[in-house]
Every structure is written in structure tokens, then in C-alpha cells.
Amino acid sequence: MTAPRGRTGRPPLTEARRTEIRREIARAAVDLFVTQGVASTTGEQIGRAVGLSARTVWRYFPSKESCVRPLFSEGIDTIAAFLREWPPGRPLEKALDRWLTTGQGIAGGPDRATVGALVRLTRTEPGLRAVWLQTYDEAEPAFARALAERAGLPADDLSVRIRAAMFNAALRAAVEHYAWRGDPAEGEYAAEEGEGAAAAAVLEATLRQALAVAAEGVG
Structure with missing residues (x-):
């Protein structure tokens, strides 16, 4: 007898939470752009500032400028x-x-x-x-x-x-x-x-x- 199948892992994010994450990324990107310049800022740095991976940042935005x-x-x-x-x-x-x-x-x-x-x-x-x-x-x-x-x-x-x-x-x-x-x-x-x-x-x-x-x- 097999166990019932269902969703595993964390529940999906609500739209409100996704919006807030986008705003957090945006604020972090601006802070970095202002303090060290756009050219010197990386996706890894933006993500680290809000506790996310660069991969997650790129799921929300196609480029660092668009953040x-x-x-x-x-x-x-x-x-x-x-x-x-x-x-x-x-x-x-x-x-x-x-x-x-x-x-x-x-x-x-x-x-x-x-x-x-x-x-x-x-x-x-x-x-x-x-x-x-x-x-x-x-x-x-x-x-x-x-x-x-x-x-x-x-x-x-x-x-x-x-x-x-x-x-x-x-x-x-x-x-x-x-x-x-x-x-x-x-x-x-x-x-x-x-x-x-x-x-x-x-x-x-x-x-x-x-x-x-x-x-x-x-x-």
C-alpha cells in the first residue's frame, strides 16, 4: 500500500509576498548602486543583501538594472x-x-x-x-x-x-x-x-x- 501523494516542501508564495520580495530586492539594488556603482554591483551582492541567492534574484528580474x-x-x-x-x-x-x-x-x-x-x-x-x-x-x-x-x-x-x-x-x-x-x-x-x-x-x-x-x- 502506498502513501497518498501530495504537495511537499514549502507552500507557494502569495502574490503579496512576491511583491514585497521584489521591493526588497529593488531597495537593496539601489543601495548598492548608490554606494558602489552599477558596474561594480553583482546579482550575488543584491541577493545576499536580502538573504536570497542570485538565482532567485534572476527569477524576479532579467537584469540587475531592472531590479x-x-x-x-x-x-x-x-x-x-x-x-x-x-x-x-x-x-x-x-x-x-x-x-x-x-x-x-x-x-x-x-x-x-x-x-x-x-x-x-x-x-x-x-x-x-x-x-x-x-x-x-x-x-x-x-x-x-x-x-x-x-x-x-x-x-x-x-x-x-x-x-x-x-x-x-x-x-x-x-x-x-x-x-x-x-x-x-x-x-x-x-x-x-x-x-x-x-x-x-x-x-x-x-x-x-x-x-x-x-x-x-x-x-
Whole structure:
């Protein structure tokens, strides 16, 4: 008589846990990229920082540069959610006020300083730059769907696509402007520990300025 067959070993990971592992890998990769450079960072080092093997890291990401993608895409997802919830007939700047003051926006994100340091690296690291731009390229259809739903138009409507492209470009330009001017080497301001409130205010002001310009076409 044989024993009943069944699943052995550890139970499969939940989607929430997989997402958290991706974020842990992303944060570890950024820390290593900032402290020792992208070229000097290996998959083994990234995995060791979070208690994983390099083989496991590569199951989640195809390259070391792509490890940072969750930190980029989470901000994009938050923006898309904001656009979907933007009430019809309400000016963008008014909706933005509520979004930022309730802590739902990028300025309230837990990885603001980390993402700022990462975006600064995209100026000199082509691999990271490619991931950064690809994230926004893939975000544009999500923005278009959100704006189309709000306007009661199809997502492939030309006016919707143009507005989504304008919003997308304004958002990327604002984050880059904030991050690049925040480079300590340039001496203007930095998102350092102890200066979080000031850094959040600067990012918030930059977003408002950029999106106010975009609102002329979006709203």
C-alpha cells in the first residue's frame, strides 16, 4: 500500500509576498548602486543583501538594472489611481491639492529619497535610464485609460492620447527636475535624513508647477 501523494516542501508564495520580495530586492539594488556603482554591483551582492541567492534574484528580474523597476512603477500606479479618482468637472490643481494633502501622492511615498537617488543615477547609467524611460512609456496607456474613463471616451481617442502624453511628460520632467537639482554635488538642496519635510515640500511644489502647465491641455 502506498502513501497518498501530495504537495511537499514549502507552500507557494502569495502574490503579496512576491511583491514585497521584489521591493526588497529593488531597495537593496539601489543601495548598492548608490554606494558602489552599477558596474561594480553583482546579482550575488543584491541577493545576499536580502538573504536570497542570485538565482532567485534572476527569477524576479532579467537584469540587475531592472531590479529597480518596482520603485519606478509604484509611483506610476499611484498617479494612475489618482487620475481614475479625479472627479469630473473638478480642476486638476484642486484634485491635486486633496491628493497631496491626504498623503496619497508621491510626496508622501516611503521611498522618496531612495527614488530621488535612483533617478539621479539615470543621468549617467544608460541601463537605468532605459528602465526609467520604459516605465513611463508603459505608463502612458494607463494614464490614457484613466483619462478616457473620466471623459467617457475610448482610450484610443486621439485627444485622450495627447493629454495622456502631456501628463506623462510633465510628470517625468517634474520628478527628474526634483531629483537632479537635489544632487548634493550641485548644492541646491538634498533629500537627506532630517530634511524630509523640506524635500517633500520641494517635490510637491515641483509637481504642482509641472502639472499646472499640463492641466492647460489635460483639463
